[in-house]
Amino acid sequence: GAFTAYTAFDYLHERPFDTVVLWAGENPNEALSIAAGMRRNTRLYHVPALLYMSEESYLTMSEAYHRGVSDVASPSSAEGETAGRVIELARAYRRQTATRKALERARSSGLMDPATGLFTRELFATHLSRLAHASRIRNRPLSVCVLKVSERTDVAEARAQGWLDRAIPQIGAMIGRLVRVEDTAARLSHEVFALALPATTAAAARAAGERIAAVIGCTAFEAGDARPPFVVEFDIGVAEVSPAQGAGRALEEAARRAMAT
Numbered sequence: 001g002a003f004t005a006y007t008a009f010d011y012l013h014e015r016p017f018d019t020v021v022l023w024a025g026e027n028p029n030e031a032l033s034i035a036a037g038m039r040r041n042t043r044l045y046h047v048p049a050l051l052y053m054s055e056e057s058y059l060t061m062s063e064a065y066h067r068g069v070s071d072v073a074s075p076s077s078a079e080g081e082t083a084g085r086v087i088e089l090a091r092a093y094r095r096q097t098a099t100r101k102a103l104e105r106a107r108s109s110g111l112m113d114p115a116t117g118l119f120t121r122e123l124f125a126t127h128l129s130r131l132a133h134a135s136r137i138r139n140r141p142l143s144v145c146v147l148k149v150s151e152r153t154d155v156a157e158a159r160a161q162g163w164l165d166r167a168i169p170q171i172g173a174m175i176g177r178l179v180r181v182e183d184t185a186a187r188l189s190h191e192v193f194a195l196a197l198p199a200t201t202a203a204a205a206r207a208a209g210e211r212i213a214a215v216i217g218c219t220a221f222e223a224g225d226a227r228p229p230f231v232v233e234f235d236i237g238v239a240e241v242s243p244a245q246g247a248g249r250a251l252e253e254a255a256r257r258a259m260a261t
Contacts, residue, residue, distance in 0.1 A: 004030070005034050009034075009036045009041075019047065019086055021050070022050065024059070026054075028059050031051055034049070035068035036067050036068045040215055042215065046181070047093060049070050050070060050071045050082075051172045052073055052075060052241055054074065054075060055076065097126065099181075103117065111189040113186075116169050116171075116175075117173060118175070118176050119184060121194075123186070124184065129247050134247060140206065141196065141200060142197070142200070142240070142247070143204070143239065143240045143241065144241065144251050145194065145205045145236065146188070146194050146235070146237040146257070147192070147194070147236055147255040148193075148261075149233075149235075154230065163222070163223045164219065164230075167222075171221075171232060174219070179197075197210065206236065213236060236261065237257030237258030238257065239251070239253040
C-alpha cells in the first residue's frame with residue numbers, strides 16, 4: 001500500500017491493478033485527490049476506486065462519485081460484503097479491458113482506424129444510428145461531441161514539419177482511453193475526432209469534451225531534435241440528438257460548431 005498521495009501514483013504505476021481501495025479516515029481530501037488524479041490519467045482512468053469513508057464524514061456520496069470514486073463503503077459494513085464489492089469492481093474492469101483488447105486486435109480489419117484504434121467514420125455513423133434508435137426507445141438523451149485540433153494553438157510549425165502527424169496516433173489513443181465504456185470514439189478525418197455519448201445531455205457532453213481536451217492539453221508532444229515540445233488544444237462542438245433531426249444532423253451540427261470556434 002501507499003501511505004500518502006505523493007507516493008500513491010508511483011505505487012499505482014509500478015504494476016497494473018484491477019481496482020484500488022482508498023481509506024478516507026477523518027480527512028478524505030487526500031484519498032479524493034488520488035481518485036481525481038486517476039481520472040486525469042489515461043492509464044488509470046478506467047481503474048475503479050472504492051472509498052472507505054466513515055458515516056460521520058462531512059463528504060456526501062454524491063460528492064465522492066463526482067470526484068472520481070467508483071463506490072463507497074463504510075468501515076461498519078461487513079467485511080465480506082465490502083470484499084465482494086471490491087471483487088465485482090475488479091471483474092467488471094477485467095471484462096472492460098478484455099473488450100478493449102479485442103477492439104485493438106480489430107485494428108487491421110478495416111473497421112477501425114489503424115493509427116489510433118478508434119472507429120472509422122463509416123463504422124461510427126452506423127453505430128451512431130443504432131444508438132439513436134436505442135435512445136428513442138429508452139427515452140434517454142444522446143449527444144455527439146466533435147474535437148478538432150485547434151488552429152489557434154501554436155502548432156503551425158509542428159504541422160508543417162510533420163511532428164503533429166507523429167503525435168496524432170497518441171492523441172487518438174488518449175481520447176479512446178478517456179471515455180466511458182459505453183461511449184464511442186471515432187476519427188472522422190486526420191485532425192478531427194468524434195464522441196457518441198449515450199444517456200448524456202449536451203451540457204454534460206461539452207463537459208466531457210473539455211475534460212478530454214484539458215488532459216491532452218497538459219501533454220507535451222515531441223518535436224524535432226533540439227526543439228521544445230509542443231502542446232495541442234481542441235476546438236469543441238456539441239449537439240444533442242433530437243427525434244426530429246436525427247443523428248446525422250446532430251453530427252453535422254457538432255462538426256459545424258467545432259469548425260466555427
